[in-house]
Amino acid sequence: MQRRVTIWPFRPSDRYRRNLAEALRTExxxxxxxxxxxxxxxIWANTPWASSYEAxxxxxxxxxWLGLGHLDLAHWASGGLLAVFFFLAGLELREELAHGELRDPRDAALPVxxxxxGVVLPAVIFLLVSKGVEGAARGxxxxxxxxxxxALAVLAxxxxxxxxxxxxxxxxxxxxDDLIAITIIAVFYTDELSxxxxxxxxxxxxxxxxLQSRGVRTPWVYVPLALLAWYFTQRSGVHATVAAVALGMLTSSRETPDERPTNAESADHALRPFSAGVCVPVFAFLSAGVTLGGDALGQVFTDRVALGVILGLVVGKFVGVLGGTWVAxxxxxxxxGEDVHWRELAGVAMLAGVGFTVSLLIGGLAYDDPAQSERVTTAVLVASVVASAAATAVFRRRVRVRRREAAAG
Structure with a gap:
């Protein structure tokens, strides 16, 4: 007889609940x-001063003396600043494994x-739409x-x-999703390995x-080690964000007898404002500046690679996430749980189509052709806007329904 496992609503620890609330506010x-x-x-990329933006x-x-080759600011943002973002993603995964839904494999079934x-179906849709286009499969x-x-900003x-x-x-x-993405980057987007x-x-x-397992707490040991890990990984040909996720997952979340913040909490407290206020915005600023004139947008909707990206994010993510939940x-x-409705889950599934940061990163790794890369960037932006708008419409309706239900007692 098949056993049923109740996941929603789950009962996280108090510390995990506090960390979750803080993460939601900050994100x-x-x-x-x-x-x-x-x-x-x-705006800058679509003004007469667009050339200065490209410069x-x-x-x-x-x-x-670094031996990293010719790196411009855009590459430093994707390979350097985003490493902080992915380090925090590793910390979040560690928290989920230690105190959240992933602490029990049975409780992790639904979101996993x-x-x-939500990863498989968009990839299949992309490959079907772009089939026959030379070099398209890399994306x-x-x-x-x-x-x-x-996604969390739109939800809030x-x-x-x-x-x-x-x-x-x-x-x-x-x-x-981030863990799967960073694994994909490590396995499929490493061309030369030293x-x-x-x-x-x-x-x-x-x-x-x-050192984390031994309880060493001083950042003066960990910062040089992290920088060296980033440097050598970058030199090896593997994208440095892979090392960042590994470091985040290895950062200790073990409680201390004196109730001081754990290493993971200290690192999160120190780095999250920098990531949210500097790293991700700078990456977005240096990656998202594309031409949005009539001809440029027209090319996006006639280019099968770009269409594959749009349909993968908007349709594939929605059907994959909601369908996977329904199957589970x-x-x-x-x-x-009684307080979770399928229509609200449908809104979350639509919101999963907001693929901004990591999608732009993978797009930059997939295509060397600047024109193709720009069309892909535009496609990611269009898909993210469409997914956000669709999710907003669903959530707004659910807000009205909940208000009517509350008024009816």
């Missing part, structure tokens, strides 16, 4: 700042199944990612009365993890 602010940075980039993006800062389905992973900051603004289990579902879904730098980088990560419930792997 909301970060999402708004990122949106503003995107708007500024789009800024491609301004090289690459000291020869939804996340996996299959672009529509597979959900942007945590952007449009559905402030959202039930806590629904917020937790979206957060966990996005964290698992063994010795990779081994040195792995060694730095291992020492970092060993129908198979008896999970049940929904």
């Amino acid at each position: 909301t602010v970060g999402g708004v700042i990122m949106l503003l940075a995107t708007v500024v980039a789009l 800024l993006r491609h301004f090289e800062v690459s000291p020869s 199944i939804a996340a996996v389905a 299959w992973a672009i529509p597979t990612a959900t942007d945590i900051a952007f 603004v449009t559905f402030s009365a959202c039930p806590a289990p629904l917020r937790a579902f979206l957060l966990t879904l996005a964290v698992v 063994l010795w730098p990779l081994l040195l980088g792995a060694g730095c990560v291992a020492v970092y993890g060993l 419930v129908r198979l008896g792997l999970a049940t929904l």
Whole structure:
């Protein structure tokens, strides 16, 4: 007889609940700042001074003694600043594993199944739409990612009365999504691999993890190790954000007898404002500036690669996440709490199509052709706007319904 596991609403620890609330508030602010940075980039890129924006993006800062090749500001933002963002994603995953829904594999069934389905179906749709286009297959992973900051910002603004289990579902879904995305980057977007730098980088990560397990607390040991791990991983040909996620997951969340903040809490407290206020907005500013004239937009809707990205994010994410959730419930792997409605889950599934940060990162890794890369960036922006608008419409309706139900007693 198949056992039914009730997941929603789950009962997290008090510390996890506090951390979840803090993460939601901070990510909301970060999402708004990122949106503003995107708007500024789009305005600048569509003015007579667009050439100065391109000159800024491609301004090289690459000291020869580093041995990292020719890196411009856009590459430093995607490979350097985003490492902080992915380090925090690793911390969030560690928290989920230690104190959240992922602490019990049975309780993790619903968001994990939804996340996996929300990765597979968009990739399939992209490959089907772009089939036959030379070199298009390299971009299959672009529509597979959900942007945590952007999605949570839209949820907070449009559905402030959202039930806590629904917020937790979206957060966990996005964290698992990020883990899958960084694995994809490591496996499929590493063209040339240098063994010795990779081994040195792995060694730095291992020492970092060993010191964390021994309870060492001083950041003066961890910061140099993290920088060396980033440097050697970048030199190896593997994207440095992979090392950042590994470091985040190895950061200790073990309680201390004197009730001081754990290493994970201290790192999160120190780095999250920098990530939300500087790293992600700067990356968005240096990545999102594309031409939005009639001809440029027309090319997006006639280019099958760009169409694959749009349909993958808008349709694939929605059907994958909602369909994966429905299958998990129908198979008896999970049940929904009384305060969570399918229509609200449909809104969250639509919101999963906001693929901004990681989708732009993968798009930059997938295509070397500047014109193709710009069309992909525009497609990600269009899909994110459409997904946000659709989710907003659903949430606004649910707000009205909940108010009527509350008034009726």
